[in-house]
Amino acid sequence: MTVLSTEDEGKFLMDVRGEQIGIVTEVDPIEQVAYVDPEPSLTEAWIQGLGRGDANEDDLEIPAENVATVTDSEVRVDADLSSDAEE
Numbered sequence: 001m002t003v004l005s006t007e008d009e010g011k012f013l014m015d016v017r018g019e020q021i022g023i024v025t026e027v028d029p030i031e032q033v034a035y036v037d038p039e040p041s042l043t044e045a046w047i048q049g050l051g052r053g054d055a056n057e058d059d060l061e062i063p064a065e066n067v068a069t070v071t072d073s074e075v076r077v078d079a080d081l082s083s084d085a086e087e
Helices: 042-049
Strands: 011-016 020-026 031-038 060-063 068-069 072-076
Touching: none
Parallel strands: 011 072
Antiparallel strands: 011 020, 020 031, 031 060, 068 072
16 A cells, blocks of 8 residues: 655645646645646645645545555545546
8 A cells, every 4th residue: 555645745646647737736745635727727736836735625535545656746646537438
């Protein structure tokens, strides 16, 4: 299992197809949940990139058990979360 930390805030969330889903706004290291803004504005993305943002009520909750890998710039989940997946 992948372990999430506050160091992952500001990284892009990617699905298994390599589609960018959003940006990690906050990580709860105790509950092992990443909060992801699926539609960040340019300003929000910049603030998140600096690790200065917070989760909002409309952010997605991604449990660590769904995270396949974490790199220097992205968090990749083991599912297809793109909008094309439902078609």
